[in-house]
Amino acid sequence: xTRIDDVARLAGVSTATVSRALRGLPTxxxxxxxxxxxxxxxxxxxxxxxxxxxxxxxxxxVAVVVPRITRWFFGTVVEAVEEFLHHSGYDLLLYNLGGxxxxxxxxxxxxxxxxxxxxxxxxxxxLRPADLTALAELDxxxxxxxxxxxxxxxxxxRIDDVAxxxxxxRHLLDLGHRxxxxxxxxxxxxxAFTTHTDRRRxxxxxxxxxxxxxxxxxxxxxxxxxxxxxRATVELLARGEPPTAIFAxxxxxxxxxxxxxxxxxxxxxxxxxxxxxxxxxxSAVLGLTTIAQPAAEQGRLAARxxxxxxxxxxxxxxxxxVPAPRGPGGYSPAxxxxxxxxxxxxxxxxxxxxxxx
Amino acid sequence: xTRIDDVARLAGVSTATVSRALRGLPTxxxxxxxxxxxxxxxxxxxxxxxxxxxxxxxxxxVAVVVPRITRWFFGTVVEAVEEFLHHSGYDLLLYNLGGxxxxxxxxxxxxxxxxxxxxxxxxxxxLRPADLTALAELDxxxxxxxxxxxxxxxxxxRIDDVAxxxxxxRHLLDLGHRxxxxxxxxxxxxxAFTTHTDRRRxxxxxxxxxxxxxxxxxxxxxxxxxxxxxRATVELLARGEPPTAIFAxxxxxxxxxxxxxxxxxxxxxxxxxxxxxxxxxxSAVLGLTTIAQPAAEQGRLAARxxxxxxxxxxxxxxxxxVPAPRGPGGYSPAxxxxxxxxxxxxxxxxxxxxxxx
DNA sequence: CTGAAAGCGCTTACAG
DNA sequence: CTGAAAGCGCTTACAG
Numbered sequence: 001x002t003r004i005d006d007v008a009r010l011a012g013v014s015t016a017t018v019s020r021a022l023r024g025l026p027t028x029x030x031x032x033x034x035x036x037x038x039x040x041x042x043x044x045x046x047x048x049x050x051x052x053x054x055x056x057x058x059x060x061x062v063a064v065v066v067p068r069i070t071r072w073f074f075g076t077v078v079e080a081v082e083e084f085l086h087h088s089g090y091d092l093l094l095y096n097l098g099g100x101x102x103x104x105x106x107x108x109x110x111x112x113x114x115x116x117x118x119x120x121x122x123x124x125x126x127l128r129p130a131d132l133t134a135l136a137e138l139d140x141x142x143x144x145x146x147x148x149x150x151x152x153x154x155x156x157x158r159i160d161d162v163a164x165x166x167x168x169x170r171h172l173l174d175l176g177h178r179x180x181x182x183x184x185x186x187x188x189x190x191x192a193f194t195t196h197t198d199r200r201r202x203x204x205x206x207x208x209x210x211x212x213x214x215x216x217x218x219x220x221x222x223x224x225x226x227x228x229x230x231r232a233t234v235e236l237l238a239r240g241e242p243p244t245a246i247f248a249x250x251x252x253x254x255x256x257x258x259x260x261x262x263x264x265x266x267x268x269x270x271x272x273x274x275x276x277x278x279x280x281x282x283s284a285v286l287g288l289t290t291i292a293q294p295a296a297e298q299g300r301l302a303a304r305x306x307x308x309x310x311x312x313x314x315x316x317x318x319x320x321x322v323p324a325p326r327g328p329g330g331y332s333p334a335x336x337x338x339x340x341x342x343x344x345x346x347x348x349x350x351x352x353x354x355x356x357x
Numbered sequence: 358x359t360r361i362d363d364v365a366r367l368a369g370v371s372t373a374t375v376s377r378a379l380r381g382l383p384t385x386x387x388x389x390x391x392x393x394x395x396x397x398x399x400x401x402x403x404x405x406x407x408x409x410x411x412x413x414x415x416x417x418x419v420a421v422v423v424p425r426i427t428r429w430f431f432g433t434v435v436e437a438v439e440e441f442l443h444h445s446g447y448d449l450l451l452y453n454l455g456g457x458x459x460x461x462x463x464x465x466x467x468x469x470x471x472x473x474x475x476x477x478x479x480x481x482x483x484l485r486p487a488d489l490t491a492l493a494e495l496d497x498x499x500x501x502x503x504x505x506x507x508x509x510x511x512x513x514x515r516i517d518d519v520a521x522x523x524x525x526x527r528h529l530l531d532l533g534h535r536x537x538x539x540x541x542x543x544x545x546x547x548x549a550f551t552t553h554t555d556r557r558r559x560x561x562x563x564x565x566x567x568x569x570x571x572x573x574x575x576x577x578x579x580x581x582x583x584x585x586x587x588r589a590t591v592e593l594l595a596r597g598e599p600p601t602a603i604f605a606x607x608x609x610x611x612x613x614x615x616x617x618x619x620x621x622x623x624x625x626x627x628x629x630x631x632x633x634x635x636x637x638x639x640s641a642v643l644g645l646t647t648i649a650q651p652a653a654e655q656g657r658l659a660a661r662x663x664x665x666x667x668x669x670x671x672x673x674x675x676x677x678x679v680p681a682p683r684g685p686g687g688y689s690p691a692x693x694x695x696x697x698x699x700x701x702x703x704x705x706x707x708x709x710x711x712x713x714x
Numbered sequence: 715c716t717g718a719a720a721g722c723g724c725t726t727a728c729a730g
Numbered sequence: 731c732t733g734a735a736a737g738c739g740c741t742t743a744c745a746g
Contacts, residue, residue: 050410051739111403408723
């Protein structure tokens with residue numbers, strides 16, 4: 001393996017100069033830089049990340065924590081984040097919690113991440129008080145996406161879940177529905193994670209504004225999965241007197257609901273309308289009406305906001321990005337308020353007017 | 358941040374001993390180990406990965422390369438791999454190629470990975486000759502999952518794609534179908550990636566064994582996506598004289614096909630039967646008949662095969678795994694032949710007998 | 715703009 | 731079973 005002093009020797013300069021030239025520091029003459037780059041190229045030199053990190057104190061790595069990479073929203077976010085990070089010269093360390101409380105604690109509460117990454121991105125990660133303490137001790141920059149409990153000092157990128165749910169429910173109301181059920185997230189996350197409570201709130205608000213009283217018997221707690229939607233719908237139907245419409249807190253729940261309805265001999269939307277939130281890849285295929293949210297854009301934007309103050313990663317000869325300009329005087333911009341990205345109603349075939357009785 | 362000499366001082370031993378005790382090396386007395394662990398615990402010590410890697414020459418990190426993390430198979434594989442790696446004390450560096458040829462080359466052909474990871478896992482990654490050369494120069498252990506072009510010296514975990522396709526096609530033949538279309542993968546990957554060519558072969562073999570001649574006009578090339586399946590089906594229908602059944606090379610293609618059929622006013626399975634491969638999360642919801650393949654199990658198994666010869670990762674006090682025993686005499690076992698995991702036909706509602714004409 | 719030298723925090727022969 | 735010391739391959743003040 002070629003090391004930095006091989007390059008230095010070939011280029012006829014010191015290792016310090018090689019280091020500077022390769023990282024694009026401005027204190028290197030053009031001629032010298034050219035020679036160094038040529039030598040590095042010729043020797044196929046790549047810096048040793050370990051050595052660079054140890055000496056430089058930066059890891060050029062970002063930890064990305066998601067609940068479940070296999071769920072549409074998280075996969076889509078990670079894909080966008082991955083592209084941005086690698087393009088910026090950063091590595092992506094993936095942590096998939098997989099619903100295992102023990103794993104969450106190991107990732108968030110140990111000093112593990114501290115010397116391993118320069119920054120942390122938490123995607124919809126439930127955070128309990130002890131986690132917040134641990135994160136504060138880590139003292140690393142971070143950002144959250146769609147996370148209910150925000151981390152003090154960290155920016156957050158998300159949608160307005162309350163408004164999204166209101167729009168969805170309003171769509172059903174506008175079609176003439178009055179018995180509108182809601183299927184939402186895991187009650188176990190209740191304390192720490194607000195996506196599903198926000199969506200429930202929007203649902204209830206829309207009903208109240210229409211002069212209706214939310215019926216607890218139509219309000220189901222489940223999981224953000226197809227299976228969760230399926231089970232909740234089965235239970236809902238078992239209660240008798242089915243709703244004419246279901247607002248599912250996410251498209252995966254909605255898909256499960258559609259199956260359960262079909263299995264029960266009910267047609268969508270003739271017997272029961274269904275609307276979700278997300279605009280999952282498959283929603284168009286299934287004809288599912290939904291509130292579309294920009295998942296990839298949230299990931300991209302969050303990655304950018306996270307990296308901007310860090311500047312470029314640890315780089316080799318193929319660095320292709322310069323640090324983002326800071327504000328005047330070199331001050332970082334003030335902590336941004338949560339960035340709220342827009343959602344929009346996408347009407348497909350799963351919603352329609354209730355049957356005239 | 359506590360460093361190793363803080364722990365050494367508190368425990369009253371040398372840093373070398375701390376290092377050994379924390380990594381579970383056998384050459385430390387029980388009493389000493391206890392003291393060291395207690396000191397580390399008390400100081401909340403975590404090793405510096407950079408320093409450990411630089412000194413030890415191991416990164417405790419595995420690169421996982423996937424075409425698209427958002428596709429069901431790859432997300433499911435990564436989830437299983439992530440769990441295994443982290444449980445074994447390894448970090449997971451994620452590379453999502455996203456269909457960008459340039460990215461593939463940057464990941465595979467530069468010396469980038471070399472000092473960054475201890476091993477590489479390539480999931481269904483197209484490999485051209487130049488990539489193979491580059492990988493050989495990297496001289497790192499690796500494993501492939503479902504990758505068409507195998508890497509010399511690397512084991513491979515996969516299913517038998519030819520057999521899976523044969524079974525799928527046979528299912529349609531057994532139902533009485535004779536005009537059976539096939540929708541397969543991207544022709545651009547033809548040279549380097551054999552999943553879709555294998556599945557096409559199985560399809561053709563099954564037809565021939567049934568005494569039928571494969572009809573090129575029923576054989577569509579597309580992409581392994583919902584949209585690809587949709588488009589190919591639209592084109593297929595535009596050719597006139599539609600098939601009575603479609604064998605889609607994966608479930609996502611099958612889903613796109615189902616939509617296109619529905620949009621064209623054709624019922625599944627009454628007018629056209631559809632079968633896929635995968636057993637995607639949504640296939641049950643959609644009633645899609647498919648050839649199920651064990652995605653998570655392939656990931657888990659590949660991770661285990663990859664790590665076994667490496668032993669435990671770089672560890673802190675929370676190491677929870679010992680290196681796997683080697684064969685007698687310390688020799689590694691001979692390179693394993695490809696490990697073929699079983700698939701199975703899952704009959705749902707999307708396939709049935711052709712209409713009697 | 716450039717270089718000599720210290721230092722980042724570990725692990726690993728080597729010696730005992 | 732344990733320790734002193736070298737060394738892993740960079741980056742960073744510091745000096746010029």
